[in-house]
Amino acid sequence: MAAVLDQDGITAAALELISKKGYDGLTMAALARSLGVAPSALYNHVSSKDEVLKLVEEDLMSKVDFGGFSTLPWEDAVRQWAYSYRGIFARHTPLISVIAVLPVTDAPQTLAMYEAVTEGFLRAGFPEKQIIPSIVALEAYIFGAAFDANAPADIFDSGRLADSTPHFTSAVRSLGPERNNYPSDLAFSMGLDALITGLGALRG
Amino acid sequence: MAAVLDQDGITAAALELISKKGYDGLTMAALARSLGVAPSALYNHVSSKDEVLKLVEEDLMSKVDFGGFSTLPWEDAVRQWAYSYRGIFARHTPLISVIAVLPVTDAPQTLAMYEAVTEGFLRAGFPEKQIIPSIVALEAYIFGAAFDANAPADIFDSGRLADSTPHFTSAVRSLGPERNNYPSDLAFSMGLDALITGLGALRG
DNA sequence: ACCAATAAATGAATGACGTTCATTTATCTC
DNA sequence: GAGATAAATGAACGTCATTCATTTATTGGT
Helix, strand or coil: CCCCHHHHHHHHHHHHHHHCCHHHHHHHHHHHHHHCCCCCHHHCCCCCCCHHHHHHHHHHCCCCCCCHHHHCCCHHHHHHHHHHHHHHHHHHHHHHHHCCCCCCCCCCHHHHHHHHHHHHHHHCCCHHHHHHHHHHHHHHHHHHHHHHHCCCCCCCCCCCCCCCCCCHHHHHCCCCCCCCCHHHHHHHHHHHHHHHHHHHHCCC | CCCCCCCCHHHHHHHHHHHCCCCCCCCCCHHHHHHHCCEEEECCCCHHHHHHHHHHHHEEEHHCCCCCHHCCCCHHHHHHHHHHHHHHHHHCHHHHHHCCCCCCCCCCCHHHHHHHHHHHHHHHHCCCCHHHHHHHHHHHHEEEEHHHHCCCCCCCCHHHHHCCCCHHHHHHHCCCCCEEEEEHHHHHHHHHHHHHHHHHHHCC
């Protein structure tokens, strides 16, 4: 039969669907409809919805910018990589629970990123044994920060309990004149600087 | 009618169910069964499954150990808090996507924790404006690390693609003689030290 | 002690959703 | 042109969370 479907097409359609309707809108039925096909047809090309998510993940990984590791000083390369990584996955937080636990085996894009990052660390003078743990720590921070970037501006509104949390409430208020001062970007930058400084000290 | 159910009982049953069957086993039907009640009865006490998750979350927050902030040096208090926080939520990662974005309003346990942590930062000499961003950064790291703690030991097995990722593969191997060397704990400790050092430098 | 109001539990029904499978349809190969 | 094969179909399943009309038990007022 004329192959209407393939994994690339499914991946692209899934990404478009996600960007338009979010992850709640990503159902096998909706995905099939956007491809002009019956839901069951998808199963000739992917074994499950989980596999669709893995395909999307790999695609996103290929968009993470790790180019700095071959051109910039280590600190700047890490910063560029981390911002790019967080920026992309902030709009795909439902994937994080998958990625964080997904073996890299047969994930070429993900492996390519790790290889480049590892090379950058080596070039910067890190002892080999420190590299993977450092990357893991940075990634943990990036993933957590990606969630954070989606928090509503009033997440720290202590409401009726403000009186029983005076120090916290005051610290929140100190960030700006009113509500709506969730410091996601500022926090990311501060924590990233701290990590870069701290991990950078491990260089030989 | 004799009130068989209440929110505390539902929360306790949910926690037990989660510990026995995991988050996949936490269905409204299973929860009702464990309470000897019809599923629809639950809706007299909670408005949705999401509310059950919020109740569980609040309960878990009350178990996070932030006691060090009133007794230990700041660095040690942060470490104790972070380890406790990560340890608890590592077994409840499906909640993280909820928490990270959930307003603290009407979450007394969560607010109590933030209040204590804020006080600890103040006592340690942090300028008020730096406190919330620092906490946010630490929490992001803790949440990410909680996911990480669940990664399979062979997550970094590059498999057939090992040849194309020599530096990465070698760095992974350097961690130990064989596979199964996922450095989740080591990475957590390293990154946490880096954050503590880096953020600690913000003190006045 | 009764009655009305109310809180709580029931069971049947609904509508998504992911997934399976027997069957049909179109294309490629010999 | 026949037969194998890859791909799409549509109906069906099982699992969920959730709703709702109804029943049942308890409470407070007189």
